[in-house]
Amino acid sequence: MATVRIVHLKAALRRCRGTSPPPPPWALCRLPNRSIRSFSSVMSPPSKAVVYDEQGPPDAVCKVKELPPVPIKDEDVCVRMLATPINPSDINRIEGVYPVRPPVPTVGGYEGVGEVHSVGSAVLGLRPGDWVIPSPPSSGTWQTYLVKEQSVWHKIDKCTPMEYAATITVNLLTSLRMLEDFVDLKSGDAVVQNGATSIVGQCIIQLARVRGIHSINIIRDRAGSDEVKQKLKKLGADEVFTENQLEVKNVKSLLADIPEPTLGFNCVGGNAASLVLKFLKHGGTMVTYGGMSRKPITVPTSAFIFKDLSLRGFWLQKWMSSDKAKECRDMIDYLLSLTRSGELKYDMELCPFDEFPTALDKALGKLGSQPKQVIKF
Amino acid sequence: MATVRIVHLKAALRRCRGTSPPPPPWALCRLPNRSIRSFSSVMSPPSKAVVYDEQGPPDAVCKVKELPPVPIKDEDVCVRMLATPINPSDINRIEGVYPVRPPVPTVGGYEGVGEVHSVGSAVLGLRPGDWVIPSPPSSGTWQTYLVKEQSVWHKIDKCTPMEYAATITVNLLTSLRMLEDFVDLKSGDAVVQNGATSIVGQCIIQLARVRGIHSINIIRDRAGSDEVKQKLKKLGADEVFTENQLEVKNVKSLLADIPEPTLGFNCVGGNAASLVLKFLKHGGTMVTYGGMSRKPITVPTSAFIFKDLSLRGFWLQKWMSSDKAKECRDMIDYLLSLTRSGELKYDMELCPFDEFPTALDKALGKLGSQPKQVIKF
Numbered sequence: 001m002a003t004v005r006i007v008h009l010k011a012a013l014r015r016c017r018g019t020s021p022p023p024p025p026w027a028l029c030r031l032p033n034r035s036i037r038s039f040s041s042v043m044s045p046p047s048k049a050v051v052y053d054e055q056g057p058p059d060a061v062c063k064v065k066e067l068p069p070v071p072i073k074d075e076d077v078c079v080r081m082l083a084t085p086i087n088p089s090d091i092n093r094i095e096g097v098y099p100v101r102p103p104v105p106t107v108g109g110y111e112g113v114g115e116v117h118s119v120g121s122a123v124l125g126l127r128p129g130d131w132v133i134p135s136p137p138s139s140g141t142w143q144t145y146l147v148k149e150q151s152v153w154h155k156i157d158k159c160t161p162m163e164y165a166a167t168i169t170v171n172l173l174t175s176l177r178m179l180e181d182f183v184d185l186k187s188g189d190a191v192v193q194n195g196a197t198s199i200v201g202q203c204i205i206q207l208a209r210v211r212g213i214h215s216i217n218i219i220r221d222r223a224g225s226d227e228v229k230q231k232l233k234k235l236g237a238d239e240v241f242t243e244n245q246l247e248v249k250n251v252k253s254l255l256a257d258i259p260e261p262t263l264g265f266n267c268v269g270g271n272a273a274s275l276v277l278k279f280l281k282h283g284g285t286m287v288t289y290g291g292m293s294r295k296p297i298t299v300p301t302s303a304f305i306f307k308d309l310s311l312r313g314f315w316l317q318k319w320m321s322s323d324k325a326k327e328c329r330d331m332i333d334y335l336l337s338l339t340r341s342g343e344l345k346y347d348m349e350l351c352p353f354d355e356f357p358t359a360l361d362k363a364l365g366k367l368g369s370q371p372k373q374v375i376k377f
Numbered sequence: 378m379a380t381v382r383i384v385h386l387k388a389a390l391r392r393c394r395g396t397s398p399p400p401p402p403w404a405l406c407r408l409p410n411r412s413i414r415s416f417s418s419v420m421s422p423p424s425k426a427v428v429y430d431e432q433g434p435p436d437a438v439c440k441v442k443e444l445p446p447v448p449i450k451d452e453d454v455c456v457r458m459l460a461t462p463i464n465p466s467d468i469n470r471i472e473g474v475y476p477v478r479p480p481v482p483t484v485g486g487y488e489g490v491g492e493v494h495s496v497g498s499a500v501l502g503l504r505p506g507d508w509v510i511p512s513p514p515s516s517g518t519w520q521t522y523l524v525k526e527q528s529v530w531h532k533i534d535k536c537t538p539m540e541y542a543a544t545i546t547v548n549l550l551t552s553l554r555m556l557e558d559f560v561d562l563k564s565g566d567a568v569v570q571n572g573a574t575s576i577v578g579q580c581i582i583q584l585a586r587v588r589g590i591h592s593i594n595i596i597r598d599r600a601g602s603d604e605v606k607q608k609l610k611k612l613g614a615d616e617v618f619t620e621n622q623l624e625v626k627n628v629k630s631l632l633a634d635i636p637e638p639t640l641g642f643n644c645v646g647g648n649a650a651s652l653v654l655k656f657l658k659h660g661g662t663m664v665t666y667g668g669m670s671r672k673p674i675t676v677p678t679s680a681f682i683f684k685d686l687s688l689r690g691f692w693l694q695k696w697m698s699s700d701k702a703k704e705c706r707d708m709i710d711y712l713l714s715l716t717r718s719g720e721l722k723y724d725m726e727l728c729p730f731d732e733f734p735t736a737l738d739k740a741l742g743k744l745g746s747q748p749k750q751v752i753k754f
Contacts, residue, residue: 119658147682269678291678298675301646301668306476311688313681 043069045076045117049143050356053105055096057362062094062108067143071128074122075149078368079132081249083166083350084112084141084207088290089317093139100317102139109142113156113165123150131158135329136320137169144353146376152327156336163348163374164339167199171372172335172344173328174289174316175203179211181319182285182312183263187212190258192279194218194272195264196232196240199372202346209236210343214258218243218275224368235345243272251278263287270295277303285310347371401470420446421455422494426520427733430482432473439471444520445727451499452526460543460727461489461518463740463750466666466694477694479516481625486519486593490533490542494646494656500527510533512706515696520729521754531706533713540725540751541716544576549712550705551666551693552580556588558696559662559689560640564589565620567635569656571595572644573609573617573671576749579723581642585719586613595620595652599746620649628655640664647672654680660687722750 010273033270046069052061072078090108092098126132135154140146156165178200179185187349191208195201196217208215219228221242238258252260260281266273267290276286277299286309288297303309320328338344349371351359359373413501423446429438449455467485469475495509497695498628502508512531517523533542555577556562568585575654585592598619615635622631629637637658644667648672653663654676663686667675680686697705715721726748728736736750 099679236421288678290679290682296675296677299672299688300673301665302476304665304674305667305692306690308690308692308695311676311681313683313685315682318685334664339633 034127038313042072042120042145045069045080045145046251047143047145048353049107049140051094051105051107052094055094055101056106058091058094058108059067059357059364059366062300062360064356068330070147072118072120072147074120075151076120076147077123077126077132077150077153078117078119078145078147078252079114080117080145080152081112081114081141081143081377082131082375083374084109085163085167085170085348086217086359086375087111087170088363089170090142091363105324107140110139110173111137111166111169112141113160114160116153117145119150126150126155130155131160132156133168133332135166135169135332141377142356146355153262154332156333157340160340161338162376163350164335164344167348167372168332168335168339170200170316171199171346172203172316173331175200175207176331176335177257177262177319178265178281178287178289178314178318179204179207179213181314182287185211185213185263188214188259190214190216190238190261191263192216192261192276193264193267194276195265195267195290196237196293197228199269199346200267200289201345202232202235205232205235205237206338206344210338214261216236216255216258216261216279217241218272221271242276246275246278251275255279261285266297266335268295269293271298273297277355280307280309283308285312287312287314289314305337348374350374350376379621384466386671390700393654395712405617412550417753419449419497421449421524422457422522424497424520424522425730426484426517427486428482428484429471429474432478432481435468435471435743436734436743439737441594447524449495449497449524451497451699452528453497453524453564454500454503454509454527454530455494455496455522455524456491456530457494458489458491458518458520458754460751460753461486461546462544462547462725463736463752464488464547465740466547467519468740484517484520484668487516488514488543488546489518490537490539491523493530494522496527499519503527503530503532507532508537509533510541510542510545510709512709519733519752531709533710534717535635537713537717538680539753540727542713544631544725545709545716547693547711548723550581550708551691552577552584553708554666554693554696555666556584556590556640558691559664560750562588562590562640565591565636567591567593567615567638567642568640568642569595569638570592570642571649571653572642572667573614573723574605575644575667575669576723577649577666578642580721581694582609582612582614583721587715589640591615593632593638593652594618595623595649595655597649608709620652623652623655628652632656636660642666643674644669645672646670646674650674651676654686657684657686662689664689666691695704706715725751727751730754 038225047067049066049067050062084174093101113133115129116126132153132155134152138152196219215237217240219236219242221244223240232240262278262284263282264276264280264286266276269291270293351373353375362370363373380424424444426444427439428442470478490510493503509530509532511529515529515582573596582592592614594617596619598621600621603719638656639658639661640661641653641657643653643665646668647670728750730752738749740750
């Protein structure tokens with residue numbers, strides 16, 4: 001257990017550096033863990049968790065609670081969570097509007113990164129101190145200690161920035177698969193998307209650029225749109241238009257040297273989806289993966305018959321249950337390598353766990369447009 | 378030339394039986410043909426044709442004119458047209474709202490059946506008296522004599538009822554390809570469609586039945602809908618619902634033993650398209666081939682993401698230009714055999730050519746709901 005102890009001391013030292021004086025409430029809460037570990041090596045520490053007992057408005061139903069220790073079975077790995085994001089799908093699960101959701105009461109969250117705290121007797125590939133992510137993602141990441149079977153955990157390179165490791169699956173794998181699975185894109189081809197400032201949007205720009213694929217990007221009209229355009233262009237966007245700019249008879253006349261896109265992505269719906277369709281080449285495909293405007297997608301008959309457009313959808317959770325997902329961990333490693341090399345970056349805001357209610361309000365849009373909220377334990 | 382003469386005499390006799398007394402105007406118009414044939418065997422007879430000089434409302438721009446004889450070149454076949462339908466796409470071409478349309482002035486029509494009248498010196502596979510259809514369909518069928526290269530013409534079995542031969546391609550090939558090209562259907566599977574009373578709709582019911590595939594059919598609410606239901610059930614429809622009947626929370630609860638359909642067809646748009654989507658199984662495909670309501674198709678985001686629906690389009694004219702169209706004539710022969718065996722039938726109204734304006738009004742919907750109008754020369 002020496003290794004465990006050393007790692008824990010290091011972790012404790014690291015934690016202490018950022019928590020003096022006075023120590024925040026969560027630092028005090030951590031105290032019982034150590035005492036419990038001392039009398040049972042096959043039980044997890046107690047875990048401080050964001051729990052909801054019923055579906056409903058997340059800011060009403062989510063409570064921070066301390067959960068008692070759980071047994072660590074032979075095949076189990078106990079992970080001390082380091083960081084976990086608040087994704088829109090997490091919110092939808094709590095609201096009860098997501099088609100697949102864990103039975104309540106349950107702990108929120110679906111992805112994140114943690115450090116192995118202790119392992120069951122039959123665990124071979126992981127040891128305390130390793131950094132791991134649940135892969136495929138798995139429910140209950142909004143807590144300090146998470147115990148799951150070894151097969152759930154994927155060991156990652158510890159040089160990865162923590163906030164990227166915490167968010168690499170739900171958004172980035174969506175971006176990667178949508179670029180790969182619908183149209184056979186070649187270097188020099190183009191894609192078009194709305195919601196380009198979302199994390200998926202930012203990653204599509206960058207993953208496309210890595211492959212030599214042009215991106216045409218549509219953003220909302222709002223104050224500061226010029227700065228947003230500059231920012232997306234720095235990431236590699238070829239063109240960025242606000243919706244109002246596209247109120248022209250032929251949007252394609254706005255494309256200079258960029259070929260007509262064969263693939264489009266929609267995470268908004270309503271008019272923003274129609275604009276994606278207008279850009280698409282004859283025979284092109286639009287993939288819907290979100291509906292931020294809460295408006296449906298409206299398509300003229302001629303777009304199907306004479307323009308031969310295809311409309312599809314993408315849902316990572318379903319993809320994860322397919323055969324293709326076998327290669328999921330290789331893809332995650334590739335994406336993580338891009339974050340380490342700086343080829344893939346996106347806006348996030350780290351928030352200490354004890355400020356979870358504020359982070360949740362930001363994720364719910366109650367405080368205006370905010371970057372992705374990532375909880376740091 | 379003996380064969381030609383005999384056939385022509387027979388045809389004349391056949392024509393005379395139905396035209397006495399007094400002879401209708403078109404019978405008089407036919408007289409000059411014979412005199413012209415007598416002084417030149419390499420010229421066609423003059424042709425009486427529905428011509429339009431400009432795009433516009435069909436009842437305003439279409440005129441019946443006599444066109445002068447044209448040369449019959451070595452590879453040409455001159456066909457005396459027997460029957461030709463007025464399809465919605467013919468009307469759209471005249472209106473100028475069809476994406477591909479012949480330059481004006483031109484003769485209307487795109488499919489039909491005729492009898493070979495005379496052939497050029499290099500024509501081997503066809504001879505006077507043969508029944509032929511243009512395959513793929515070809516413009517200019519609304520006239521009494523049509524001269525095109527031999528490669529245009531496909532010889533068919535003369536036992537085929539004339540009105541079916543005249544209409545076998547545009548509607549029936551659409552039905553056949555839509556059942557074959559999008560989803561791998563097996564006996565026992567189900568399809569759902571709106572606009573089930575259209576010719577394509579009636580043929581989908583029957584072609585599905587031939588393959589052991591169930592059909593769920595949606596029709597408009599109107600007087601006489603019970604008779605329509607009975608008629609479609611006689612053709613082989615498993616279920617027929619009016620749109621109002623489907624104003625229930627879960628349309629699938631109305632299906633007893635029929636499995637959820639994996640493939641749907643939409644030729645209406647608006648609410649009728651949404652109803653098709655509601656019936657579709659998870660992962661299903663809706664193919665749009667028409668937009669009779671002139672309303673767009675509106676789809677909630679969740680249908681793409683969580684229900685994994687695909688929306689596609691079908692346009693026969695584009696399909697005809699694909700590699701698959703090589704087998705087109707085999708498919709036509711198969712469909713014609715089904716019309717001869719009585720396994721495939723649908724409503725048509727034969728109309729003499731001299732009553733073309735009335736048939737056009739019916740096809741334009743000016744006289745209420747009417748069966749497909751087929752001009753008989």
